Structure formats: C-alpha cells, structure tokens
Amino acid sequence: MSISLKKDRIQYLYMGHLVLRVAPSAFSKLFDRHYNGGFKAALLKEKDKFRELKDEKIITNAQWQQLNTITDDDTDNPCQCLDTGLLLILVKSLTGIKIPPWRPSALDTSVGADLYRVEFYLNYIINKKEETTDDAEFYEKLKDVAQSIERLGGSAISEEQNQVHGYLDNDEINQVINLIQQQKDINSSEDPIPNDRRESINRKVNKWRTQDQHFVSTIASQMVMEKIRENACVVLTGESGNGKTMTSRHLVLQLNRDEGFEIVVIKRPAELVKFRRRFKKQVFIIDNFCGRFSADQKCIAEWAIHMDHFEEIFKSSEDLRFIMTCRKQVYNSKQFSKIFRNTKMFECKLLSQSFTLSKKEKRTIASKYIGDDNMRRLDEDIVDDIESFFLFCQLRNNSSVKNQVDFFKEPIRLLNTELQNMCDTDEWAFFILTLLVVFDNKLDKRLFHQITARYNRRGVFRLWIA
Template sequence: MPPATLSQNLKTFLANLPRHKKPPISKTQEHIVYGGNFSHFDTTLLYFLLRNICSIPEHRLKWGKKPSPTDRSVSANIERIRLIRNDYYGHVASFSLPDPDFINQWNDLFVIVKELESYIGSSTDHQDAVTRLKSCSMDPEVEQNFIDRLLVVEKLQETVENLEQKIEVLENARVPFGIKNISEWKENEKVFLETHSFPSMLDKVRAQSYVTFVGVPGSGKTATARHIALKLQNEGYEILNIKDIKDIETYCDQHDPQVFVIDDVIGKFGLDNAAFSLLSRYEDTLVNPTMSKTKVLMTCRETVYKHETLAESFLCKENNVVLVHSNELALNDQDKRDLMTKYQLDTNILSQEDLASSSHMFPLLCKLFSTRYSIYGPKFFILPIPCILNELNGMKTLYKLQYASLVLLMANQNKLSEEILESGNSTYNGNIFSEKKCRFLKECKVKTNTESFEFIDALSEMEGTYTKKCESGFTFIHDSMFEIVAYHFGHRCRKLMLEYMSSDYIANFIKVNTFDAHKMEGESKIMPKDDQQHKPEAETNVIDLSIKLTEDTLLQMLGERLFKDVESKEIFNVFGNEALKAQSVLQAFMKVMKTKSYSELYSIFLENLEIHDYRSTTFNHG
C-alpha cells in the first residue's frame, strides 16, 4: 500500500469512529503515518494499521487474543509477533533469557517470519535478518566496543589515505623533501636577533641576485642568511637549502621566485678549488637568473674569502658581499647585550671593556655560555677556545665515554648514528669506520666492545653543548666544535689523524712546523711554561687549530698520505698544500711516486681528469 493511500485510509477510519470514542492511536502516531516513512513505524503502530486499515481477515480467536497453535493465518502470525514483543520487551523493565529458551523463542519467531514472507512473495530478506539476530551481540557495552573499533579502523583508513596522497605528492615533487626541509631553521629563529645592521643586509639582498655572507665560525653568518630567507618566504619565495651549486640549475623555477641557500659555498676548512672552479662556471646563472626575482644566499668563512685566488672573482664584488665583521656591520655593544638577553644571560657579567674585546664568535658563545660554560665568566667571551679545550681535558680524564663519543663523531667526519656504529659501513679515504673506531677508542682508553647505544646516549646527554640531533643521528653543534675536538685529540695522536682524516682536513689543518708560525689562541693551556714567557702578546689572540708536525717519521708519513690522496684524485688538496714544499715531505712523496709504473702514473695524473682542473691549480713545488 503506497504511503498516500495509507494516510487517506487512516483519515477515513478515524472519521468513521463514533463521536465519543477515543481514537485507538495518538496524535504522534498519526503524524508518523502522515509522514509516509515506513521505517519510523514501531510494532504497536504496525499492529494497529494491519488490524484496522489493511482489511486482513481475523484469525479464528479474533484480534487481540492469543491465536490457536494450529492457526497459521496471516493475522494469527501478526498477533504472535505482538505478543512476543509485549512479553519480552514492551511490558518489562529489564529482561534476560536462558540460552535454551532463547533458541526455542528464536525458532518460533523464524517460522512466523518465514510464513509471513512466503505470503508476501519469494524474498527471504526478513528471514536472513532474523538469522543474523541469532548470533549478533545485544549487549550495549559490547556493541559500543565494536562501534568504537570500527571508528578507529575508519580513522586509520583516512590516515592511510592521507599519507598515500602525501607520499604521491612527494614522489612527484620536482624538488626533494630534504632540500625544502627547514624545520631546524624555524626552531633557531627563537633566539635570532635583528641587529642594528640587519636592515642594510636585507636591503643588499633585495637589490642583488646573489649575496655572500662572510665571517668567522660562530659569527651568525648562516643564521642571518637563513633568517632573511624565511623573511622572503613570507613574501612568496620558495626556500631551497642546497649543498651543490649545480642544484640551482636542476631545481630552478622559471615562473615563481625562489631563494637558494648554500653554506660554505667554496669550502669549509679552506678553499676548495674544485668547488670554486664549479661556482665560477655558474657566474652567469647567479648574475642573471632565469627568474629575475630569484635570490642565491651563500656563506663563506673569512679565511677562505681572503684567499688570493678569489681576489678578482665575481664572488668578491662589494655590492654582493656582506662582511659581518666590517666596521659598518659588526655587532655593537647594544647588539651584544640584546643577544645575551635572547639567551637569558645576565648582561652585567661583561663590562664595557669586555664587550669591546669579545670574540667575533659572540653569537655562538652566547649559546654555549647558556648551556655549560658560565663557570668561566667574562673570560669565555674573550678567549673561548682555551676554555673549551680545558673542558675537554677534564672530560678526557673523568668522563671517558663522553669524550670518546665526541672523538668518534669527529673521526666519522661530523656524522654519527647507532646504525653507523653497528654496521661499520661508513667509509672515508678507503678506511672502514669499524677499523678506525677500534684504534680511536684505544687512544681514549675506552673498551672497544662498548655497546653502540652507550655512545649515542652520551652524545644525547651533550646535546645543546657539544652536539645537536639531526635526521640521521648526531653532528657537532657547530663546525668550530668539530675543529676544536679534532685539535684536542689530534695534537696527541698525529699518526691516527694522518691515516684516517679526510683529504680536506689534511690539506687545511696538518701543518709542517716552522719557528715563525703563529701559535693558536690560548695555546698556553698546552705549551710548556718556558715557551709562554717568550710568546709575543699579539700572537695570543690568533686562532689556529692546526696540528703541527716536526718529527721526520711524521713528515714522511704526511708525504705518503699526500700521494695516497693524489691516487684518490684529490689533486687540489695535494698540490695546493704548502706542506709539500717541505723537503722531507716532498722526498717521501717522490719516493712513493718512483715505485709506480708509467701506466699507473698516467692513470693517477692524467686519466679522467678535466683539463680545466689543472688550469686552476698552480704547480710550484718542483
């Protein structure tokens, strides 16, 4: 019966009732019928409609009475459903049923539904529904538990779908995630200070397509470049933190503005001739970028910037360089006090005189002072390296595991993780890390079978003071800390340093000792007292973390190591090394060279080497 017909029949039925007789259904039930939605009908309403509106013949004992068991008519089965509903639901406050009784009652109900369904047609939908009811849970708590689990599953499915979409975006992205990841930058923004000279630096970046920030380690040159990049990001620029100048060509966008940031663009320890040669090839790309708004921000250590090779380079054009220690841009006293406030330091610990004579590494020193070095007072801001070396002296004696952890981090070129310690697959200069790990640990007087997680825990304990966490493990908190630890360990273990350190380190930090060489800042901590008395005052402020060689055996070993680097195609690092001028070193180098055949020498010096590499190198060692 269609809803409209049912509604009309109900109205007719109610209109024909005796005037003073109460209607058998309520106004609410009337509205439900007139609404036309059969799913809202309950058992009571259905019974009324089937009995009074649908013209179904009465069973033998009449409507409203329990039918005879042998009466299987439609009205008898409708009556039975009404009675079951009243007995087990309608007229009880709470109810439970033993399993045997439940099975008997379910069987009766199934027969009723089956007979009614056969009367209607051939469908078994209602029988199937009753069958499912036989085994489903009717406990509200259990039901809610299933609902909660389904909701969790649904939420997990949504999460998986979202992750799949993100993975697809990353896989299809033109720029790898690592190049665009700047989460660490934003964390460091909390302590960044826009100094009195910051506006002029920002103006220079806005005016030029490329700018190089030049300063000593720890002077804030990298932090400044990153801060400016983040400002440009707010203006619609895309930040790309790249390692190789070639990435500009790879990831350049011709339509949207980008800002590329490159740290230590032409070498970290010293001038990297290969990197400089490569950069020179991209001069036109930097000067005239494809997208006119694109910026390239580079950083360079002051010692590298002053190399004579760069004198006429486009990299040194005045309009494209920010010299953070210049008279115009250097931190003034107010900048320094504001920096101390950023790190929650007492600004009164430094006098006016102390501020004036403080190290160019002031930004880094504020960070270190806030975590550990406050015991040194004002002295730390004037001569920081001796203070750090003194701390390492104590650590080497009292906290051998922590010291050894720093040494291993240094030995593996500023990158260490539990995976590297376990696998030992990290290699530098052909040396497997597990091999040198044992030798370095013996020098530190730490057992070689120490668990890897103990070293990682030690590095974690020193996070913020000596180390910082990165995606793949730990690195030093700053490059200068790597150099200080390398000096502290290396000046006592020169042979290990010669054998295992990188070609870059050998080229820039291993020196042949001469009597007129500058001494390192604060070398009095290590020098004999007699030597200190004759040391010129001007030399006490020179920072030199190089390792000096004097013994013939070490000079011979250096010559052999340099030839090994030539075999590894480290041409610039070898023939640009002043140490090769020393007679003992050169003799050792030539001695190894004479053992090689013509074909071996051809392979070493000529094969697979680009001609422009040689043109960029000055061979003046004879």
C-alpha cells in the same frame, strides 16, 4: 549530519574557500580584461605555450590534465575547472602582468599587488602545517585576501564571496578540504628535490626556527635584508663567529614567513640549476660555499662550470634569491676573484664599519643567552671586547656551565674543564669529538666500518693508534 569543527579550523577552511573556490572566477574576469578574447580564446591560441610549460615542468601532469579535460560544457567559465596555482602561472605566462616579488604596501591596489596577495595566501593555505587560523590573524588576512579577490573580479565576485565564514555548509567544507589536499598534492608532485632531501631540508629549517628565537634584529641584519631585496645574489663575508651563518638563516626564515619564499638548502652549485622552479618564489642558501678555512679549488672549479647558467637564471628571475656565506680569506683569495669578479654578486662585509654591532646590540644579544640579571653583573667592556661574538654566544648556549657570568669572563678555562670532565667520564664521547675536530666535522660512514672491524680483531687500544 552537521560537521563539527573548531572555530580556528573553520577559519582556515574559509580562507581556503576564498583562495581555491572564489578566486578562479576572479581570474576569469581578469583574463577578459588582459587577454584579447578572454580565457576561452587563450585555450585555443596558446596550446603550444601550454605544451612548453609542461615540457619545462612548470606545470605538473595533474595541471596538464586539467587543461586537457575542459569540455564545451565548461566554456562558460573554464577557469573554474583549474586550480588557483595553475591560473597564477597562466597569468604570468600569457598576460604580461608583473607580480612583485616583495609584499606590496596596503595602499597598493594594482593588479600585480592583488595577484601577489592571492599567491601569498595560496602558499599560506598549502604550507600551514596545523591547518588552523586563530582570531589574531584571521580577520586581518580575511580582509586582505577578500578585497584583493574582489578587485580582481569585480562586483560579481563580491556577491559570490559575501557569506559569513561560519556558514560554510557540509558540502562546501568537504569541497574545500578536497581542494586543499589536491593543491598540496600538485605542489609536491614532480618536485625536483628528492623526498629524502626535502625531508632533510625541512628538518634543518625547523631546527633553524628554534635557534632563531635567540636572534636579535640589528641595524646590520636590516641592512643585509635591504641588499637582498635589491640584489638577486648576496654573499655575507667575515671571520668565524661574526654571525654570517646565524644572520643568513634568520633572513631566509624571514623571507619564507613574510614573503612566501620556499627555502632550499643546497650543497653544490649544480643543485641551484636542478632544484630551480620557474614561477616559484625560492630562496637558495649555502654556507661556506667555496671552502671553510681556505679556498677549495675543486669547489671553485665546480662553480665556474655553471657560472654562465647562473647569470642567465638571475637575470630573468625576480622571484629568486641566493644567499651565501663565505670567510673573508676565501672571498679575497686569487682563485675566488678570478671566477667571481665579474658576477653580479653583492658582498655584505660584516667586518666593515657599516655592519659592526654596537655595544648596545651586543649586550641585547648576550641578554638573550644569559638573561638580564646576569648581564647586569658583567662589565660592559667584557662583552664589547669579545671577538667572534656570535660563535661565543652559541658556545655558551650549548655549554653545561652553570655560572653563566664566569663563562663570559673566563671561557677558555671553563671549556678546558668541560673537555677534561668529558675525557674522564666518557672516553668514547671524547674520542668522537676528537674525530670531528680532526675531520672538520665531516665523517665518512666507511671510516666507522673500518674502525669496528679493527676493534673486533685487535682490541680497543690498537684502535686508538690506528
């Protein structure tokens, strides 16, 4: 019986066919050229290296099983017995071929550039939630990955992949579906990030993608991205509302979308060491990493403990980026300077002239929030004179004020009105908001247990006093 699938689903599966079924043969040819004796020789000579990769959890248990179940019958083309992700790890470990961390130009047809493309499309196949590829992106991606695999494997590979994407038969479709699921399982197995934490990160990243629809690329954001390309560790400094958080989130989303970096949101320095995966492109991000309003002594001390380890990680990892945000007063504090002054941390000063938004950029950003018609009703000086511009735009976006122009003209009066309305109509909501302010947006769950107990015994008025 013929399997009936939509065109965009078939196109996605054909991409999987190239990356997961055709590419392993190309890796076999690649080892013939770049490893003395080819991959068969590597299987015999590099057993200690394979064990080291296993012990360091660079390869998973499932991939270790693949290596150990290759039989004499498979020796004609043992690469066919291994998944593409494992083959990429082995190429990096055994051949010395350098895979660039950044997307190569279309004119770059070097071996490293072609391996980058295979790895990029492997991540595309594994991480694409919808498991479909529409016409707009399919033909460009098909040409890109097919030519890369052909250059890696030669004419024999060209013949193997030379079949029209619409003609995958039922058996091939089922094989590709199974291979994709297998690769997804391998990718998620032995993930150093616990499942609940991974889900939390995914929720945050999805929320950032929604918020990012308002983001406007500026000269400053482009300059920060250039510094991220050049430096493993970048910190964005400035005052509250300067766009540190918004810009950092936009840039990690861009690294994920355009370069295939995995986004890892961390809270503590130890998590960088714990969640790091060698041979995996990762971008770590942390907001207000040494204190929100002032330098946090405990937090800085925790960073100091791990500093030597960080230096070693970043020295040997081209496929790792670390993006942090920090308020100016924290970054310039004596405690901070004492710990971080000798580190290779590049500072992007969003308050400096180089990163200052132009009047045109501010008006373009504001238009995203209030629309072009409302922008024409605002004097240019009003927008230009607003301090903490990004925070202001966010407040407007979260506000229920109907007259958006008035919000920009008289924000304090309108916010006071909203707070008074909340207090009059929903005392509990106002109370919770007050708690969030008092506790700097960090409420311990135990506090609510205590409040409930007091409320039950003494009544609501004593709750407010307590």
